[in-house]
Amino acid sequence: MFDRLKKAFSNIVKGLSEKELSEADIDKVFSEIEIALLESDVAHETITYLHDTLKRELVGKRFDKSRDNESIVKDTLKDIMISIFNNAGTLDIIERINSKKDREKEPYTILFLGINGTGKTTTIAKFANMLRKHNISSVIVAGDTHRAGAIEQITEHATRLGIKVIAQRYGADPAAVGRDGVLYAKAHRVDTVLIDTAGRMQTSRNLMDEMAKIVRVVKPDLKIFVGDSLAGNDTIMQAREFLRYTDFNAIILTKSDSDYKGGSALSIVHVTNKPIVYLGVGQGYDDLVPFNAEEFVEQIVEGNGKR
Ligand SMILES: Nc1nc2c(ncn2[C@@H]2O[C@H](COP(=O)(O)OP(=O)(O)OP(=O)(O)O)[C@@H](O)[C@H]2O)c(=O)[nH]1
Numbered sequence: 001m002f003d004r005l006k007k008a009f010s011n012i013v014k015g016l017s018e019k020e021l022s023e024a025d026i027d028k029v030f031s032e033i034e035i036a037l038l039e040s041d042v043a044h045e046t047i048t049y050l051h052d053t054l055k056r057e058l059v060g061k062r063f064d065k066s067r068d069n070e071s072i073v074k075d076t077l078k079d080i081m082i083s084i085f086n087n088a089g090t091l092d093i094i095e096r097i098n099s100k101k102d103r104e105k106e107p108y109t110i111l112f113l114g115i116n117g118t119g120k121t122t123t124i125a126k127f128a129n130m131l132r133k134h135n136i137s138s139v140i141v142a143g144d145t146h147r148a149g150a151i152e153q154i155t156e157h158a159t160r161l162g163i164k165v166i167a168q169r170y171g172a173d174p175a176a177v178g179r180d181g182v183l184y185a186k187a188h189r190v191d192t193v194l195i196d197t198a199g200r201m202q203t204s205r206n207l208m209d210e211m212a213k214i215v216r217v218v219k220p221d222l223k224i225f226v227g228d229s230l231a232g233n234d235t236i237m238q239a240r241e242f243l244r245y246t247d248f249n250a251i252i253l254t255k256s257d258s259d260y261k262g263g264s265a266l267s268i269v270h271v272t273n274k275p276i277v278y279l280g281v282g283q284g285y286d287d288l289v290p291f292n293a294e295e296f297v298e299q300i301v302e303g304n305g306k307r
């Protein structure tokens with residue numbers, strides 16, 4: 001996906017023969033890299049961060065004659081990208097669910113949030129399917145009581161997967177439906193409660209306040225922001241606002257199977273400092289894969305991966 005980046009690297013060597021890189025060298029190199037990053041949906045502020053950090057790391061440093069400039073710049077850029085992911089930490093959800101189960105014998109509650117149409121409902125179905133493979137049971141809460149058809153949609157997924165749904169009528173308070181779900185799980189010893197929410201724009205004050213209320217009432221163990229990897233800079237802006245309102249803990253990026261260029265994954269982690277836990281890679285129930293930062297960086301810099 002970052003094929004442009006690969007090309008940019010092969011162009012940079014030619015102009016640089018000195019073994020000490022100057023600020024002008026880095027700027028020159030970066031003008032090539034920048035285009036590739038922009039075309040790959042990396043957000044502007046992340047590009048600026050990469051540029052500044054690259055300068056700080058490389059300007060004035062002397063390098064062993066055996067190393068060429070291409071590999072020096074490339075390896076440094078890779079390290080900077082990996083440190084963005086490392087700073088955000090990692091989160092093993094399966095381990096957390098199991099340890100709460102062992103410790104407190106209480107259900108683990110996960111709230112899924114994000115703007116309209118990013119894939120929250122589909123992701124919950126995939127998530128429940130994935131949990132079952134780890135011998136973890138779940139109940140799904142139809143917390144989108146706004147959009148016509150939303151309750152039927154999630155009920156249809158749950159029925160196909162053989163998973164219980166807790167729902168009320170349209171217009172009901174989603175916080176109350178969420179609480180019902182938690183009570184059900186406690187009474188029936190279900191391991192996890194997966195709460196769907198209505199899609200909302202980060203600019204809609206009422207809906208954002210409603211979401212903050214769901215968080216206050218349900219006190220979920222985990223809040224996952226579901227973002228569309230194709231939406232580029234928009235997704236980054238939305239994530240920042242959602243973070244302010246809900247202080248979410250983790251991210252799932254969906255639609256990574258489509259025309260996905262990778263930049264949104266790097267940018268969203270840079271801007272929110274929260275880890276990506278899974279990627280949605282299709283519309284089927286098995287199309288949810290764990291996110292591996294090192295593999296991801298290798299692919300974007302070397303330009304040899306599909307995803
Ligand atoms: N290709 C692809 N499509 C996806 C993926 N995840 C979700 N979709 C599709 O995206 C569309 C929207 O998915 P939903 O799960 O309804 O999205 P939502 O966020 O719940 O939408 P609202 O409830 O309206 O806010 C559906 O057609 C899904 O099949 C993915 O990883 N890859």
Ligand SMILES: [Mg+2]
Binds near residue numbers: 121122197
């Ligand atoms: Mg939905």
